[in-house]
Amino acid sequence: MGALLFDMLLLSRGLIVSFRDLLESTGFDVRVTATEALPGLGPPVADAVATAEALRRLPELAEVLPVRFGTAAVESGDRKTREIAIIGSETRRRGEWRVLQGTDLTESTIGGRPDMVVNRTFARAHALEPGSIVHVTSTLPAKEFRVTGIVEFPFESASEGMAGVTLAGFALAFPATDADEADLLLVASTPGVGTEAAVAAIRGARPDLHSFSIDEVLERLRQAEFSYFRQVSFVLATIASFFALLLVTTLLTVSVNQRLGEVAALRALGFSRRRIVADLVAESALLVGGGGLLSIPLGFLLARGLDSILRQMPGLPLRLHFFVFEPRALALHLGFLVLAAVIAATYPVVLATRLPIAATLRKESVS
Amino acid sequence: MREALNLFLLLLFAVPSASGGQDESAPEILVSRNLLRERGLSVGQVVMLSADPRGEGARPFRIAGVYEPTPDPSRFTAKRLEARMHLPDLLALTADPDEARAADSVGAINVVLKDTGDADAFARELGARAPGVSVVRATAGDDEHFLIIERFHVAISAVTLIGSTAFLLALMVIRADERREVAGLLLLLGVRRRRILAQALLEGLCIAAAGAVFGVVFAAVTQGAVNAFFQWRYDTSLIFVRVTPAIAARCVALALPLGVMAGLLASWTLLRRPVLDLLRR
Amino acid sequence: MSAPVAIVEARGVGKVYPMPAGRVEALRDVSLTVEPGDYVAISGPSGCGKSTLLHLLGCVDTPSAGSLLFEGRHVLAMGEEERSRIRLRRIGFVFQRFYLLPMLTAWENVELVQSEAGMPAAERRARTRELLEYVGLGDRTSHRPSQLSGGEMQRVAIARALANRPGLVLADEPTGELDDETGEQIGGLFDRVNADGTTLVIVTHNPALAARARRRLAMRSGRLLDSPALAVS
Numbered sequence: 115m116g117a118l119l120f121d122m123l124l125l126s127r128g129l130i131v132s133f134r135d136l137l138e139s140t141g142f143d144v145r146v147t148a149t150e151a152l153p154g155l156g157p158p159v160a161d162a163v164a165t166a167e168a169l170r171r172l173p174e175l176a177e178v179l180p181v182r183f184g185t186a187a188v189e190s191g192d193r194k195t196r197e198i199a200i201i202g203s204e205t206r207r208r209g210e211w212r213v214l215q216g217t218d219l220t221e222s223t224i225g226g227r228p229d230m231v232v233n234r235t236f237a238r239a240h241a242l243e244p245g246s247i248v249h250v251t252s253t254l255p256a257k258e259f260r261v262t263g264i265v266e267f268p269f270e271s272a273s274e275g276m277a278g279v280t281l282a283g284f285a286l287a288f289p290a291t292d293a294d295e296a297d298l299l300l301v302a303s304t305p306g307v308g309t310e311a312a313v314a315a316i317r318g319a320r321p322d323l324h325s326f327s328i329d330e331v332l333e334r335l336r337q338a339e340f341s342y343f344r345q346v347s348f349v350l351a352t353i354a355s356f357f358a359l360l361l362v363t364t365l366l367t368v369s370v371n372q373r374l375g376e377v378a379a380l381r382a383l384g385f386s387r388r389r390i391v392a393d394l395v396a397e398s399a400l401l402v403g404g405g406g407l408l409s410i411p412l413g414f415l416l417a418r419g420l421d422s423i424l425r426q427m428p429g430l431p432l433r434l435h436f437f438v439f440e441p442r443a444l445a446l447h448l449g450f451l452v453l454a455a456v457i458a459a460t461y462p463v464v465l466a467t468r469l470p471i472a473a474t475l476r477k478e479s480v481s
Numbered sequence: 482m483r484e485a486l487n488l489f490l491l492l493l494f495a496v497p498s499a500s501g502g503q504d505e506s507a508p509e510i511l512v513s514r515n516l517l518r519e520r521g522l523s524v525g526q527v528v529m530l531s532a533d534p535r536g537e538g539a540r541p542f543r544i545a546g547v548y549e550p551t552p553d554p555s556r557f558t559a560k561r562l563e564a565r566m567h568l569p570d571l572l573a574l575t576a577d578p579d580e581a582r583a584a585d586s587v588g589a590i591n592v593v594l595k596d597t598g599d600a601d602a603f604a605r606e607l608g609a610r611a612p613g614v615s616v617v618r619a620t621a622g623d624d625e626h627f628l629i630i631e632r633f634h635v636a637i638s639a640v641t642l643i644g645s646t647a648f649l650l651a652l653m654v655i656r657a658d659e660r661r662e663v664a665g666l667l668l669l670l671g672v673r674r675r676r677i678l679a680q681a682l683l684e685g686l687c688i689a690a691a692g693a694v695f696g697v698v699f700a701a702v703t704q705g706a707v708n709a710f711f712q713w714r715y716d717t718s719l720i721f722v723r724v725t726p727a728i729a730a731r732c733v734a735l736a737l738p739l740g741v742m743a744g745l746l747a748s749w750t751l752l753r754r755p756v757l758d759l760l761r762r
Numbered sequence: 763m764s765a766p767v768a769i770v771e772a773r774g775v776g777k778v779y780p781m782p783a784g785r786v787e788a789l790r791d792v793s794l795t796v797e798p799g800d801y802v803a804i805s806g807p808s809g810c811g812k813s814t815l816l817h818l819l820g821c822v823d824t825p826s827a828g829s830l831l832f833e834g835r836h837v838l839a840m841g842e843e844e845r846s847r848i849r850l851r852r853i854g855f856v857f858q859r860f861y862l863l864p865m866l867t868a869w870e871n872v873e874l875v876q877s878e879a880g881m882p883a884a885e886r887r888a889r890t891r892e893l894l895e896y897v898g899l900g901d902r903t904s905h906r907p908s909q910l911s912g913g914e915m916q917r918v919a920i921a922r923a924l925a926n927r928p929g930l931v932l933a934d935e936p937t938g939e940l941d942d943e944t945g946e947q948i949g950g951l952f953d954r955v956n957a958d959g960t961t962l963v964i965v966t967h968n969p970a971l972a973a974r975a976r977r978r979l980a981m982r983s984g985r986l987l988d989s990p991a992l993a994v995s
Contacts (some may be wrong), residue, residue, distance in 0.1 A: 115644040118637070156534075159531070195616070282541075288746070322534075339558065339559075341558055341714075342557070350637060364651075364652065365655070381822075382849060382855050382857075383855055384846055384847065384848070384849035384878065385878055386847075387843075387846070419636065420633060420637070423633050426632075427626055427630075428625050450959070470823075471823065475857065476813055476817075
């Protein structure tokens, strides 16, 4: 039960902590969209080029990067078409992706083929390597791209093929879209200025756009998409706590009941109520503490197992975790153990300190 | 599909018509109960919808009715602010006027085959015949989603079961120890261990059965409260908890042997001790 | 020179227990004085109130009527904490069922009450050794109660009762769970305890044990039959 409780503490903020790490790994701390919708789910930002230029002139902002999202069909050697996600951006500035093999994206076009970086899933499925040619068949005629490198995207999932191209390459792959639009503007605040100041500057310059910090994104996710796991963690933590308390209280109560004669004798010998209380609380602390400390390594093991189950959900970023260790969770766990020891000892303490000494001794003698 | 999604969002910009709902020629739409309540709309009201975030090109639509969105377990945390309209109306609203064929373009076409076993072959053939079109078999992504959730719940149940069994074993050991002297006396009098164990088995069975029944009844009683809470929390009609006869039977089938085993184990560890040890205080 | 203060002085003491089936008057109008150095045995049939009287004398319980003084102080005026302190430092108890702590050794059982009374460690060690040798268990100090016979357990209990140099030792049926021979040994030990200056009040069914006392009192139906008691040389 202690292990389950510890795990639920890890789960309660695990997604938020993990998602924050993912968002922060890109190196951009502000996101700008046309509406309140999450990036890629709402209308695009119009006049993206001019908008980006205007925002770059704000002293609070160090970097502004327009990004496009799309889904395209690509043809593999076996003539099968598969869908992949395509991100259109500029050449890498910060942590948009991490190059694992080959070289990074450039604006160059060799043999009329724009550059493309692909993730491992896509590369494995189509036996791609730097230098390979990818046919995007969503357009007529199909467009060819040259793979320059294999990369890891922060938000790529285990089963999804992903590719990154330049904005020009994106326009080529999706000719029906407006080249001067962006689904999202990634913004990095100027060092020392702070995210809040950057957000305020953008809102001041372009109140028609929606800009939000990582904290705001996470708060929204916490309230909506991640709320189910928070609820589950709360419910299960409550149940685990209840049963743990019940167990310890029961064990202590039975122990006291079995030793009523001893307790009465100790009281008759002059041991004060306070001393009896201290003994019982110490016993409770030992029970709770022993189990609680053991629950920490068990909880870690269990968390790994549960995390591996949940991470099998389709579409989840590979690097996202549900159970994330925070010192805060450990502190809460330990704090709860202390509280549990005191609460669990309450009823047995009342039993022991209120027992009538003489009547108990007499009853024990007769029995 | 993207246009449909956009429409969900453009309804954030839905505003009551200046004509105060008198435009009888306006095309009809249905709005979700959630949207109706969120924006304070009413049936018969005329609203202006626009596909543009700035509200340009807004057109009037009359709310003909309200519908309850089909609960989607994979999106239950999302606010279901949505509307349904006739496809031509949607196309007319969202089509790019500069694009000649925009009014005849859709994001996706859903196909139901007569024989679903042919889905892969059909997708391949259609993809070959219609280049530029992505033909994809509808994945069981959502089912897999729930398989994962189910596995998670089963894992949690297993942990809870182990913890509960440990609890039960502790209680059974305490119970057995409380009757140590009685057990010692019976053995001293010549009663066989087997007989005492049979008694323990019967008692364990009764306790386990009572506990299992209590658990099932408690779950059945509280499922209403749980569903009410989550339905209120997420503004959905989704059922989150349902205690079915199969689930109840599974619980009892798990609880009974565990309870019996715990009782037997506790009694056996006691009865293995020498008789005089049982009688000594 | 003033007369020494009586250890315990009970005047017209009564004790009533409210029971579901009705009030039970366990003691009625009992008057008794125990002087320092006394060796008193109280006998009587089961349920006559012997143990109840012992519990009142030992400040374990308080009377429903009458007055009770311990070393000149009114017990009824004391709170539970104060009575607890008196029991720890001024009174020793020996029970019929020994009530040794099963997880502690003989040494630890005797040392426990001294530790509770705040005796320094070195003094505790010396006193514990002295007492266990006094009761004849100098070579069994590391044995737990389960490894001792009934008589040995009772001797450890007597050592524990003497640990804080009490003014009064109360024993409730100390040989109740022992055979005659062992009971005799315990009786002999009590003789020594009293001879060494400790005041002793024993409640017992055992005529042989009762005969060792200098004052023998009888009880019936909650009353002392011999009051004031006859001194027995």
